[in-house]
Amino acid sequence: MATASPGRVPARAGALRARRGRPSVLWAVPALLFFAVFALAPLGIVAYLSFTSWDGLGAPTWVGGANWSRLLADRDLRDAAWHSLVLTVATWAFQTPVALLLGVWSAGRQRSRAVVSAVFLLPLLLSSAAVALVWKSLLDPNFGLVAELAPRLGFDDASWFSTPEGALTAVLFVLGWQFIPLHALLYQGGARQVPDVLHQAAAMDGAGTARRFWSITLPQLRNTVVASSVLMVVGSLTFFDTVLILTAGGPGTATTIVPLVAYRTGFEGFEMGYASAIAFALVLVATGISLLLVRVTGFGRMHSTREGL
Numbered sequence: 001m002a003t004a005s006p007g008r009v010p011a012r013a014g015a016l017r018a019r020r021g022r023p024s025v026l027w028a029v030p031a032l033l034f035f036a037v038f039a040l041a042p043l044g045i046v047a048y049l050s051f052t053s054w055d056g057l058g059a060p061t062w063v064g065g066a067n068w069s070r071l072l073a074d075r076d077l078r079d080a081a082w083h084s085l086v087l088t089v090a091t092w093a094f095q096t097p098v099a100l101l102l103g104v105w106s107a108g109r110q111r112s113r114a115v116v117s118a119v120f121l122l123p124l125l126l127s128s129a130a131v132a133l134v135w136k137s138l139l140d141p142n143f144g145l146v147a148e149l150a151p152r153l154g155f156d157d158a159s160w161f162s163t164p165e166g167a168l169t170a171v172l173f174v175l176g177w178q179f180i181p182l183h184a185l186l187y188q189g190g191a192r193q194v195p196d197v198l199h200q201a202a203a204m205d206g207a208g209t210a211r212r213f214w215s216i217t218l219p220q221l222r223n224t225v226v227a228s229s230v231l232m233v234v235g236s237l238t239f240f241d242t243v244l245i246l247t248a249g250g251p252g253t254a255t256t257i258v259p260l261v262a263y264r265t266g267f268e269g270f271e272m273g274y275a276s277a278i279a280f281a282l283v284l285v286a287t288g289i290s291l292l293l294v295r296v297t298g299f300g301r302m303h304s305t306r307e308g309l
Helices: 008-021 025-049 066-073 075-106 113-120 128-138 145-149 164-191 196-204 209-220 222-237 241-246 258-268 272-297 299-308
Strands: none
Touching: 025 272, 066 272, 075 113, 075 164, 075 209, 075 222, 075 258, 113 164, 128 164, 128 241, 164 209, 164 222, 164 241, 196 209, 209 222, 222 272, 241 258, 258 272
């Protein structure tokens, strides 16, 4: 009976493993079609409308770069852009350390970890509109819970939440309450990937909990920090429903952000062309910031190096 050459068996096995490790391009076709239909096509339509004048009813009229010229000279939009920037920076500075500490803690083996983590993740099950409505009632300076608690906390009344600073603080708190669990979940998954042998070796050398966190856990979570920051920054730039329901951009224009300006321009002022220019500009800014974060942190180069190894 003929037997296969010993040299051919490893070659065939290697070819089979290569085929299994490299899925056919056809497998990616459904994903590419989904992305093209639900992402690229709407974005292309918005880009086209940004060069037109359209009230949402008749046929769009081509106006060239008029909307973009107006966008660059719009003082109200510049103020809204500043508010969006402040909200984005404050959101990152507030949510990142809290989510990081909660995620690392929930990755441990505490007896209460499972119960506390399950309760803390409940905001992820609620819609943004429901969250905003609940907190709007709680933070009402006249009839909400804050009106009852303010005197006990040393405030004369709860009118501080009606000031620009108070309204922005309320928005930051509500957004943090809603989205910190998501980022904590990311950090929890990343912390569980840190090899226990590193912590055991550090503990044998006398390193305490804080030292192990700064020297082992945090460096190992670098990729998770980058991914969480990108999601957080892009999400902060596109927040809309929570701000609309909670403060409606007030008091005055203290919490008026770019997405809210685009909404009011398009659906209240019926200037869909100009609203599309604002929305498309926001997409460009968010994409640029995301790419900048990835490049500055070296995430892309580090990922390519690991693949090469």
